[in-house]
Amino acid sequence: MLEAIKRAAKDAVDAAGPVVVHLGVVTKMNPLEVLVDNRLSLPEDFLIVPESLTELKVIIGNQEIVIRKPLAAGDKLLLIRMQGGQRYVIMDRVVSG
Template sequence: MKRLVEAIKQAGVGAVDATRPVIVQYGTVTKTNPLEVNVDQRLTLPEDFLIVPEELTEYKVTVSTTSGPQEIVIRKALAVGEGVALLRVQGGTQYFILGRVGT
């Protein structure tokens, strides 16, 4: 009987989660190599759980100037302490980083 009650509870939770396929959450970058994002005091997401769009990865180019080659940062990577908005994919096993969040 106890197993039946647990199965019913799990089915109920699954039904509720199915009505919310995506959840927006906010976090803070706590580490960059490998990337880690802290969502709340109990949850720190390692890089394996994060989907990082290209816009949030570093991109540099080297240009020639009269004083020689110079490296220019076109796009900054995420940095420790930055706030980010995340979309939790249904099931909670992956989080898509939407972008930086201002302070």
């Protein structure tokens, strides 16, 4: 009986599509496309990009300075798949690992 309850609980969690962490790579810009775990290509509609990964420039005098660079092809990313698996939040760039 206990094993049946455990199995039912596990099946319910699996069916809900719990939050999962993934690694991805930007394969294309305009529109944004990310390859997740070397097998799933996600178009921009499935991605949530935080402000911290968008370009920020300031002009000081006659010089434009880039404070934050935007995402670019080849960037490695840390993503979290939202519950249900329909959308992915890009958490940050990955610089090692």
